[in-house]
Amino acid sequence: MILIKCPYCGERDQSEFSNGGEAHVIRPKNPESLSDKDWGEYVFYRNNPKGIFYERWVHSHGCKKWFNAVRNTSTDQILRVYKVNEKRPDLSDFKNTLKSPSGEPLVGSGNFAVKK
Amino acid sequence: MKKKYSITSLIKNSLSDNENWGKMWRNPNPKKHYDVIIVGGGGHGLGTAYYLAKHHGIKNIAVIEKGWLGSGNTGRNTTIIRSNYLWDESANLYDHAVKLWENLSEDLNYNMMFSQRGVLNLAHNEHDIKEIKRRVSANRLNGLDTMWLDKNEVKDLVPIMNTDNLRYPVLGAAYQPRGGVARHDAVAWGYAMRADELGVDIIQNCEVKGIKTDNYKVEGVETTKGFIKSSKIGVVASGHTSVLAATAGVRLPLQSRPLQALVSEPIKPVINTVVMSNAVHAYVSQSDKGELVIGAGTDGYNSFTQRGGYDVIEETVRAIVELYPIFGKMKMLRQWGGIVDICPDASPIISKCDVEGLYFNCGWGTGGFKATPGSANVFAHTIAKDEPHKINAPFALSRFSDGRLIDEHGAAAVAH
Numbered sequence: 001m002i003l004i005k006c007p008y009c010g011e012r013d014q015s016e017f018s019n020g021g022e023a024h025v026i027r028p029k030n031p032e033s034l035s036d037k038d039w040g041e042y043v044f045y046r047n048n049p050k051g052i053f054y055e056r057w058v059h060s061h062g063c064k065k066w067f068n069a070v071r072n073t074s075t076d077q078i079l080r081v082y083k084v085n086e087k088r089p090d091l092s093d094f095k096n097t098l099k100s101p102s103g104e105p106l107v108g109s110g111n112f113a114v115k116k
Numbered sequence: 117m118k119k120k121y122s123i124t125s126l127i128k129n130s131l132s133d134n135e136n137w138g139k140m141w142r143n144p145n146p147k148k149h150y151d152v153i154i155v156g157g158g159g160h161g162l163g164t165a166y167y168l169a170k171h172h173g174i175k176n177i178a179v180i181e182k183g184w185l186g187s188g189n190t191g192r193n194t195t196i197i198r199s200n201y202l203w204d205e206s207a208n209l210y211d212h213a214v215k216l217w218e219n220l221s222e223d224l225n226y227n228m229m230f231s232q233r234g235v236l237n238l239a240h241n242e243h244d245i246k247e248i249k250r251r252v253s254a255n256r257l258n259g260l261d262t263m264w265l266d267k268n269e270v271k272d273l274v275p276i277m278n279t280d281n282l283r284y285p286v287l288g289a290a291y292q293p294r295g296g297v298a299r300h301d302a303v304a305w306g307y308a309m310r311a312d313e314l315g316v317d318i319i320q321n322c323e324v325k326g327i328k329t330d331n332y333k334v335e336g337v338e339t340t341k342g343f344i345k346s347s348k349i350g351v352v353a354s355g356h357t358s359v360l361a362a363t364a365g366v367r368l369p370l371q372s373r374p375l376q377a378l379v380s381e382p383i384k385p386v387i388n389t390v391v392m393s394n395a396v397h398a399y400v401s402q403s404d405k406g407e408l409v410i411g412a413g414t415d416g417y418n419s420f421t422q423r424g425g426y427d428v429i430e431e432t433v434r435a436i437v438e439l440y441p442i443f444g445k446m447k448m449l450r451q452w453g454g455i456v457d458i459c460p461d462a463s464p465i466i467s468k469c470d471v472e473g474l475y476f477n478c479g480w481g482t483g484g485f486k487a488t489p490g491s492a493n494v495f496a497h498t499i500a501k502d503e504p505h506k507i508n509a510p511f512a513l514s515r516f517s518d519g520r521l522i523d524e525h526g527a528a529a530v531a532h
Contacts, residue, residue: 041367045369074420
């Protein structure tokens with residue numbers, strides 16, 4: 001069980017929150033011109049990194065507001081919490097702040113953001 | 117040398133204090149090149165190597181495992197086997213596995229402790245009844261042995277169950293007598309031993325760090341024991357599949373989450389079948405040692421921590437205690453978590469991909485153990501022939517672009 005600091009209510013138990021999956025997924029502006037593959041990508045494919053993950057949470061048993069968080073999925077450590085209208089923190093902000101238990105790279109090798 | 121297990125070998129070895137059984141498989145150093153490399157030494161991976169060697173005549177195979185054999189989800193599941201899935205595609209796949217389970221001990225000459233003690237899926241409200249009866253009918257059309265039991269029949273099978281005096285009363289259940297449990301370690305060990313006899317190199321404590329590709333074609337794997345060349349690579353790494361796929365530039369529709377289970381202190385036999393309830397989220401069986409084996413749910417967020425949150429166990433135990441009041445004062449011995457890779461439609465992916473020579477067997481989510489022999493069997497076919505077996509053809513990666521999903525959220529034991 002982890003503690004999450006809601007930007008509106010403060011630190012609460014994770015069971016008060018619901019996870020909304022990956023953050024910053026943008027709905028394509030031109031669905032009709034997308035191929036089935038590209039549309040499938042938008043609907044079904046999400047990043048699944050072992051390492052730094054940008055995700056959405058909603059304080060369902062509290063203020064019911066959505067917000068974003070940056071979490072290390074290999075340790076469950078929450079590194080940053082920010083409101084939805086705030087800028088996405090840069091990946092480089094989190095360098096050298098993490099230690100993965102299995103000695104893997106700080107940023108999971110599955111993190112596509114790294115490759116871009 | 118082929119290892120035979122029989123009553124005579126048991127007696128013979130007992131006379132020498134069981135000290136001369138010998139090693140079950142070799143511990144070779146990796147060669148420079150293999151015809152096929154399987155990444156992941158769990159039941160599915162080792163089984164794939166076994167069927168590749170046995171049915172498809174490929175002998176130059178390596179199974180590469182990061183830890184020890186069966187140290188991932190093969191050793192972490194609740195060992196339940198059944199095939200009562202709703203859709204035709206799934207019923208075919210999972211029943212293919214059940215049929216192989218039925219002869220696996222003989223096939224491998226290794227005791228799987230496969231016990232067809234039956235599986236119950238409880239209904240707790242009107243909607244459950246309709247949904248489960250629909251599934252029973254679909255199963256029967258597919259030739260499966262599922263049947264509907266009313267409350268009294270359930271009570272006869274499991275007398276310790278509290279059917280009436282609880283928040284969600286038990287109104288009936290689906291019952292599959294051919295379902296049951298098996299010894300999970302034995303699956304990995306049995307396949308490993310027989311694959312090793314057929315010449316498969318099982319390389320333990322060797323982590324695959326990345327899959328090397330060139331122009332959409334696999335070249336080999338980078339490991340902690342150096343680079344190993346191969347033109348065919350099968351990835352069977354469950355929760356870590358998307359991490360490995362990413363090193364080859366492949367994206368998969370998977371999300372990795374911890375799934376927990378727990379066992380109690382051992383008690384005398386009280387429950388001789390497997391009881392699952394999707395609605396109140398409790399499933400339980402009793403191991404041969406007498407421990408209750410209880411499956412909890414997945415955490416509500418992605419994680420690779422192999423722990424899981426305590427609130428998830430609490431929810432399951434609450435339901436267990438209400439359904440079986442006599443368990444109220446029992447102590448739990450151990451709790452653990454494994455990382456499962458969940459697909460959007462709760463069905464697996466057994467498929468080729470855009471990279472030539474790269475195959476995936478993943479997305480089993482919370483229910484991969486039951487399918488081990490079937491999955492390994494059709495995956496071996498897919499790798500050897502470079503085209504899917506007719507059983508796993510519907511489980512291709514392409515279903516996430518053509519929309520032919522196989523939605524099995526209702527048949528999964530754990531809601532996710």
